[in-house]
Every structure is written in C-alpha cells, then in structure tokens.
Amino acid sequence: MKKMLKTRLALAALATAAVLPAGAAFAEYPEKPVTMYIGFNPGGAVDTTARLIQKNLEEALGVPVIAVQKPGGGGTVMATTMMHAKPDGYTIGMGASAAYVLAPLLNSDIQYTLDGFDHIATVSYPQDALVVKADAPWDTYADLIKDAKENGKSLSLSSQVSVSRLMAIAIEEKEDIKINVVPVKGGSEGIKNVLGGHTDMTWGASGWHAQVKAGEMKPILSLGYKRNEDFTDVPTMHELGIDYAFVDTFMLSAPKGLPADVKAKLEAAVMAAITPELAKELREKMYLTADYRGSVDTLEYLEMQREEVLPFVEKMLAE
Template sequence: MKKSLWLFSFFVLILAILPCPAQSAPAYPTKPIEMIIGFGPGGAADVTARLVAGYVSKKWGQPINVINMPGASGIIGTRHTLTAKPDGYTLMMDNHAVSAMLAASQIDLPFKWENRTVIARVTVDPVFYLVKQDSPWKDLKEVAENIRKNPKVFRWGVAGVTAVGAFAMPQFLEVNNLPFDSLNRVVFKSGAEVVTALAGGHIDLAAQQYSEVTGLILAKKVRGLAVVNPERLPGLPDVPPAKEVGYPNLNVYGWQGVSGPPQLPPEVVDKWAKS
C-alpha cells in the first residue's frame, strides 16, 4: 500500500514538472484592424482603402476600420503607422505621396520613410490632366499657350506638396518650357477636394488620378484633356493618352498599396498578400 502510494505521488510530481504541450496561438486577425489614410476622405488612397477594407473584412470576419489622418502632406498618418506596434493591427494605405514622392519633397522627416513593411501594391492609378467641363481650352497645347501668354493667371489645385499633382503639373510645365511659377498653386487636403474645386470653377486646371476623377468626368462636371496611360481607358474612351496629343514624356502616375510598420511578422504579411 505504501509502495503504491509512493509510486502515485512520484508520477504526479513528474507530471507537474513536465512542460505542458504548446498551444498554438489563434490565427491572425483576432480583433479589428486599423487602416490609416494620410489624407482626407474621397481621395484615391481613401477610395482604395475602403474597397480593400470591405473585401477583407467580409473574407476574414474581422472589421477593417478605415481612419483618415490628414495633415502635413500625409506625414501625420504615415508617422502614426510606422511607429505603431508591428503586430498587424495598424496598417496604412500606402501610396506614392507618402513614400518616394514624400522623400523627394521633404528633407527633415520625423521618421525614416523607407523603414516600412511593404505588403502589396493594390492599384496603379493613371493621372488625368483636367479642366472644368465648360472651359474654353480643348487640349493641352491650348492650355500651355494660354499659360505662356497669361502667366500667373491660371490656378491649379493640388492635394499637398507630395501629391501626384505636385509632380505631374511641374512636369507639364517643364516639357512646355514654362517656368514653375507660371501658375498659382492652391493646396487642398485631398484629391477629392481638388476635383470638386475644379468642377466649381474655383481653380482652372488639375492633374489627378483616375479613381478621383471618373465620377465627375462621367457627370460632365470636369473634362479630361489627356491621361497618362499607354492607351485609352475603357470607361473613358474620349480622353486621349498623353502621347496621342503630343506629350509622350508625361509619365507621372499614382499607385496605392498596403504597408505597415517595420518588422511585421511574416505570417501577417503572408495573410494579406494572399488575400
């Protein structure tokens, strides 16, 4: 009896000191995810983020909350994302304006712009050169000649100093041998605000992305003079490619993608990349 009791106690002790079988962590994601946008609502990054969030939320059964953090040409939202905990629950809708174009236009950034985990590019967004629907200018050549004759009269809109228009419009001036200060620049918080201002006659010219301008072109509120794309786009066949109207060297375009803080776990990156 004593021997049996001793053996039972021995086995209980052994079981107590043995490590428990490892339990696998629950699969990511287990809670809502924040998708940060460095610009206001309605712009290209915002539109893309909401489409991605809707699709992924439904597929994964977890909310993807799109949060707009406009300010400082996208710096505020980008800094929030890149300094967040790298657990996959704070990501951003990355784009040209908060990556390469940001680095090209800003010297003293409060973070290292290249220190991010790039997950995937989602869209390529062609740039349209636009005027108001009832504008007297019928093509880009006419616009260039009128700027030459009337410098500092034209107003052009841009969604911050790192936005696609901040590079596309100076390139247009350069290829026409026009000085940069030929136009009066008006800065807005988002691409949606730019095209709305154009439709309302508050500015004369803009260079914005397909995702921002399509609705107003189809509604005949603004008119596309050219698109930076190898061929005409199926939904907007009346807008010629820039090369068709004598501007083959116009090559600025936008893009959007998903990125996160540096050192995101590989399983998080893989989950997003495969979705």
C-alpha cells in the same frame, strides 16, 4: 520549498504541452483583431478602398479588421503612426504611394523612408487627369499649349498636392511656357476654382468624373502610365512627349520587420479580398481600378515612381 514549487510548475507545463495536438502550443497568426489605419478622411478614394476591402479581409483572415482613421499630411500622419507600431501583423495601414515616394523627398521633417516599411500589397489606383472647364477654348492638350504660346499666356493651375506641381514643372520644361500654381486645400476646391473661372485647369484623381459626365468639365491629358479605363481617348503625358507620370496608388503597408509567415498571410489575404465584386464596387463608387500587386511588385513600383519623379523634385526644391 521554492525549488519544489518551480519543479512542479515545470512538470505541469510539460504535461500540458504533451496532451496538446501538434502546433497548438503556439497560436498561429492571426489570433486577435487586426487594426487597419486609414491615412485619409472619410469619404475619399483611399477611405472608400479601405472600407470596401475591410469585410473581405476579415473573411480571408478569420478575425475582425478594425478601421481607425489617421488622416493628415497626405497620409504621412498615418505612416508615421504605423512606423512606431509593433511589426507583428496586428497593425496595418491603408495609404497612398505619394506618402512613401514623395513626402520623404520633399519634407526633411519626415521621419521615415520608402523602404522603412513592409509594403504588403497594392489594392487600387485612381484615374488621374488634368481637367479644364467644358466651355474652355481648348479641346486637347495641343490646343492648350498652342494658345499659351501664340498669345504669350500664362496658364493657371489649382494644385492641392505636390504631384500636380511636379506635373506643371514637367510641362513648363517641355513646352517652354509658364504655369502659375494656385494652392488649394483639396481636390474639390480645385474643381470649384476651375468651374468658377478662377483658374484654367486643375489636377484630379477620381473626383472629376462626375463633372465631366455632367458636361461641366473635360479632361485633356492623363497622368497615368496608361490611358484611363473610362476615358480611353485621353492621351497620357508620356504619349504627349512629356517625361512625367505619377499615379497615387492605394496600398496596404505594415511596420518594418514582419515575420515572413505573417507577411505571406497578409499578402494572400489581400489577394483573396480583391474579388470581381469588389473591383466592380470600386469602379462604380469612385472610378477606381482594382490592381492587385504583391509585396515584391509593390516595392518595385514604388521605387520606379521615385526614380521617375526625382529629377522634377530636385527642380522644385531649387525654385
């Protein structure tokens, strides 16, 4: 009896497959909602990028994209959580490149490496800069360094992330000056320290633009690989002869092992999602620059960042 039942079930399955159109026996990706982890708290630049692109991704993929906040550790909590998800394309993460490039180098407790993910595409990047108070006695980087050298002055830097600590090491090495790093919990606290006269300068992503436009602060150098679009008169560190640059680029990644067709569909969806209208919103809301790069170019960019910062990471760990 059991053998007869199995035979009937097999025949029924074959009959069903025979009447289905070609390719309908197996649903194509995606057939259900996609979860997008966001590696930072609501309201910031990464979160804003994720929220703005969410609707466009839904339209491109044809399924809902559900945003889930996973903040902590500069994006490392999100990356660690995502690492353990199934690599089927239904779990992706919006994060920043420092979590993949710097965190594994600086923290031995981090369980992943840069190439332990399938990085889908780059979405946007902030306009990083070193900023000082508007009434500070320095209008340029050269003024700042000249004052420090001639007066034997130690400069103070509010630092919320390792990116700016590495920047300080690069400047100290190039100029033979001392920079005292004052740890703070976030970019807004660093700005408050400078405005209150507690530190000379701070590093900022896109949060400093409002203060500059209000006449309260001024940028004196850019940490980018090219000049900031809204402040083209501010030179980059490379232009000033300092062998350091780092832009904490915002990107979508997935667990390692995505099927090739799924990865291609996600990559194409991100490209379609970055419309001129989205680029305009990113610029107007958070001074972010839309910058699509596919999976191959994104991985090459991350590897370039790692190579550039590695000498300074080694010096920082040796301190």
